[in-house]
Amino acid sequence: MSRTLKQKLFEPPSIRQMAPGTKIIVYSILLLWTLFVLFPIYWVFITSFKTAVDVNAGPVFLPFIDFQPSLHAWKELFVFDYKDTLKAYSNSLIIALSSTIASVLIGSMAAYALARFEYKPKFGVILMFVIMMIIVFFAVGRYGVDWRLSCAVGVAIFVFLARALGHHFTKHLSNGDILFWMISQRILAPIVVVVPIYLMFQQVRLLDTHLAIILTYTVVNLPIVIWLMYDFFRSIPYDLEESAQLDGATRLGVFWDIVLPLSRTGLAATTLLVMILAWNEYLLALFLSTSKAQTMPILVAAMNAGERGILWWSMSVVIIVMIIPVIVLAIVLQRYISKGLLLGAVKG
Amino acid sequence: MTVVLDAVSKSFGAVKVLHDLSLEVQDGEFLVLLGASGSGKSTALRMIAGLETVSQGQISISGRDVTEELPKNRDVAMVFQSYALYPHKTVAENIGYPLKIRRLNRIDMEAQVRDVASQVQLDELLERYPRELSGGQRQRVALARAMVRRPAVFLMDEPLSNLDAKLRGHMRAELKHMQHELGITTIYVTHDQVEAMTLAHRVALLEGGKLQQLATPRTIYEDPANLFVAQFIGSPPMNVAHGTLDAGTFISGENRVATGGNDTVKNAVIGLRAEDCRVVAPEDGDIKARLFANELIGDHTLVTAKVGEDMLSIKAHKDFEASFDQPIGIAFDSEKIYLFDKDTGARIRNV
Numbered sequence: 097m098s099r100t101l102k103q104k105l106f107e108p109p110s111i112r113q114m115a116p117g118t119k120i121i122v123y124s125i126l127l128l129w130t131l132f133v134l135f136p137i138y139w140v141f142i143t144s145f146k147t148a149v150d151v152n153a154g155p156v157f158l159p160f161i162d163f164q165p166s167l168h169a170w171k172e173l174f175v176f177d178y179k180d181t182l183k184a185y186s187n188s189l190i191i192a193l194s195s196t197i198a199s200v201l202i203g204s205m206a207a208y209a210l211a212r213f214e215y216k217p218k219f220g221v222i223l224m225f226v227i228m229m230i231i232v233f234f235a236v237g238r239y240g241v242d243w244r245l246s247c248a249v250g251v252a253i254f255v256f257l258a259r260a261l262g263h264h265f266t267k268h269l270s271n272g273d274i275l276f277w278m279i280s281q282r283i284l285a286p287i288v289v290v291v292p293i294y295l296m297f298q299q300v301r302l303l304d305t306h307l308a309i310i311l312t313y314t315v316v317n318l319p320i321v322i323w324l325m326y327d328f329f330r331s332i333p334y335d336l337e338e339s340a341q342l343d344g345a346t347r348l349g350v351f352w353d354i355v356l357p358l359s360r361t362g363l364a365a366t367t368l369l370v371m372i373l374a375w376n377e378y379l380l381a382l383f384l385s386t387s388k389a390q391t392m393p394i395l396v397a398a399m400n401a402g403e404r405g406i407l408w409w410s411m412s413v414v415i416i417v418m419i420i421p422v423i424v425l426a427i428v429l430q431r432y433i434s435k436g437l438l439l440g441a442v443k444g
Numbered sequence: 445m446t447v448v449l450d451a452v453s454k455s456f457g458a459v460k461v462l463h464d465l466s467l468e469v470q471d472g473e474f475l476v477l478l479g480a481s482g483s484g485k486s487t488a489l490r491m492i493a494g495l496e497t498v499s500q501g502q503i504s505i506s507g508r509d510v511t512e513e514l515p516k517n518r519d520v521a522m523v524f525q526s527y528a529l530y531p532h533k534t535v536a537e538n539i540g541y542p543l544k545i546r547r548l549n550r551i552d553m554e555a556q557v558r559d560v561a562s563q564v565q566l567d568e569l570l571e572r573y574p575r576e577l578s579g580g581q582r583q584r585v586a587l588a589r590a591m592v593r594r595p596a597v598f599l600m601d602e603p604l605s606n607l608d609a610k611l612r613g614h615m616r617a618e619l620k621h622m623q624h625e626l627g628i629t630t631i632y633v634t635h636d637q638v639e640a641m642t643l644a645h646r647v648a649l650l651e652g653g654k655l656q657q658l659a660t661p662r663t664i665y666e667d668p669a670n671l672f673v674a675q676f677i678g679s680p681p682m683n684v685a686h687g688t689l690d691a692g693t694f695i696s697g698e699n700r701v702a703t704g705g706n707d708t709v710k711n712a713v714i715g716l717r718a719e720d721c722r723v724v725a726p727e728d729g730d731i732k733a734r735l736f737a738n739e740l741i742g743d744h745t746l747v748t749a750k751v752g753e754d755m756l757s758i759k760a761h762k763d764f765e766a767s768f769d770q771p772i773g774i775a776f777d778s779e780k781i782y783l784f785d786k787d788t789g790a791r792i793r794n795v
Binding site: 333335336338339340341342343344345346349353354357358439 | 494495514515516526528531589
């Protein structure tokens with residue numbers, strides 16, 4: 097059976113149809129790559145059953161042959177120190193899930209608004225707001241004015257000026273500028289803002305709480321959600337929403353019946369990405385938590401800072417239990433990630 | 445149900461795209477909004493649907509002022525140019541969506557979906573998804589979805605323009621028949637004059653956001669209100685030549701045509717349809733010309749003649765044959781000519 101030009105150009109032949117020699121080469125490349133990907137996981141897995149002697153004695157690969165597996169690391173973490181481990185585990189779950197839900201919820205709503213409505217914030221008004229904020233900060237910090245009074249007066253003056261002078265400004269920004277401003281929040285390396293964030297939460301006495309870390313993660317991940325979901329919502333033809341409106345659906349009904357089902361691929365992918373980012377985040381958690389709100393990455397790091405040296409076996413145990421939720425989530429969400437969801441909607 | 449537009453205007457910022465459009469669509473009428481792209485016809489339709497706000501004026505449907513109503517409260521159904529089918533719903537779910545929103549019970553809903561589907565020959569395809577359908581089938585689904593809830597008004601935005609030529613002709617006839625059967629007031633937007641002439645009870649021709657003429661297809665063809673209408677309708681377009689009016693005679697270059705009418709304006713445009721001209725021997729014609737090209741169309745030959753610097757199309761008999769640059773005469777009846785004011789484009793009628 098000869099292949100069409102389109103197949104020759106764009107569809108690689110299936111391995112079954114290849115010549116035997118090619119087949120062997122392809123399979124060995126695939127095998128090599130599989131080993132490359134799976135070996136670290138295997139290594140972590142067996143290390144979690146090794147004793148200190150086995151780890152330090154040099155590479156040993158096969159349980160029961162090279163070394164005798166032991167449950168000592170698992171026992172230590174889940175029997176003797178189970179309180180600390182479970183605490184960090186539940187902290188991580190609570191923080192990652194809450195911040196993921198919050199950022200996906202808020203971010204996708206913002207993205208939908210940016211994709212569907214045109215905003216024209218006046219440049220002059222924004223500038224006025226920024227200047228007013230600087231003045232308020234100076235008043236509070238430098239001259240010791242009461243912050244409540246200062247904020248109230250500042251806001252009042254801003255509203256008054258914006259109302260009076262707003263229509264004189266002609267230069268205005270567009271949705272593109274708002275989007276760029278959003279993503280610019282991610283251009284700064286987190287290390288730059290981590291100290292101000294620390295001081296801020298110290299001021300309001302929220303250090304070492306779930307709330308502080310959830311809020312920070314939500315804000316940090318919002319730009320990613322907005323950026324990804326904006327593209328996704330844009331790809332849904334507006335005709336579909338107008339059509340649903342004419343069919344009698346309310347604004348919310350349109351979102352529920354049409355937009356949400358059609359963007360579930362994007363939502364699933366974004367959720368997974370943001371969840372992984374929050375789950376693995378280290379730097380901000382290190383600053384914002386000390387003991388009560390400690391997350392798993394902090395626990396992993398603690399394994400190589402103790403006076404007993406690097407506890408490879410314990411670290412491996414923690415890493416394995418850390419991987420599990422991500423795998424579960426990926427399997428659950430994978431069902432929603434499908435291609436060609438929009439096919440047939442409009443004449444292409 | 446009737447649709448009334450009362451001096452409706454639309455501006456986008458400083459750009460005015462629709463100027464004081466007033467229309468009255470009768471109950472059961474098939475009205476076509478015809479115009480080139482940018483004429484404001486789609487905007488007018490979208491305003492009737494409620495997808496665009498009204499800058500000035502008032503829109504009423506069935507005697508009720510709906511200017512400030514949401515689309516869902518207007519009882520109109522729309523067929524989009526892109527069909528706008530819901531890709532994650534089956535054909536049956538697509539058609540049934542308007543009923544589902546109205547919380548119709550399952551049994552009635554299925555019955556009505558089946559009923560409508562059989563009217564547009566979709567019975568066999570109810571479980572398919574839009575991506576598994578051909579263009580014509582998708583078009584039918586969009587139509588069925590609009591039909592299923594018996595709206596007061598059908599709105600159609602170039603529904604046939606994405607189909608290939610053969611299917612378009614077929615769907616045109618079906619659409620006309622269906623509208624007659626259902627008797628639902630229909631407003632149909634198109635840029636295709638053939639669609640407009642064949643489908644409409646009345647045609648509203650728009651240009652530059654202004655209504656040029658609102659009349660039956662026959663009237664709009666035979667009695668155009670102005671030069672724009674005359675040139676827009678008809679294939680090939682009406683022949684025109686610029687000249688002056690003097691003592692009941694139209695003068696253009698060396699050619700003189702008796703108009704038998706008044707000379708209200710000096711600068712005028714004369715119009716003559718291709719099928720009203722005859723090719724005759726050079727000495728017998730009203731105008732002398734040279735043959736530029738002749739093309740056999742099938743049922744007639746399209747002759748292009750050069751009169752001075754102007755080109756003139758003539759529909760001649762299909763057996764007509766002539767050589768390039770051959771001198772010919774063109775004859776016509778003087779009552780078949782149209783005269784227009786050159787400056788305003790307005791029709792000059794004989795008193």
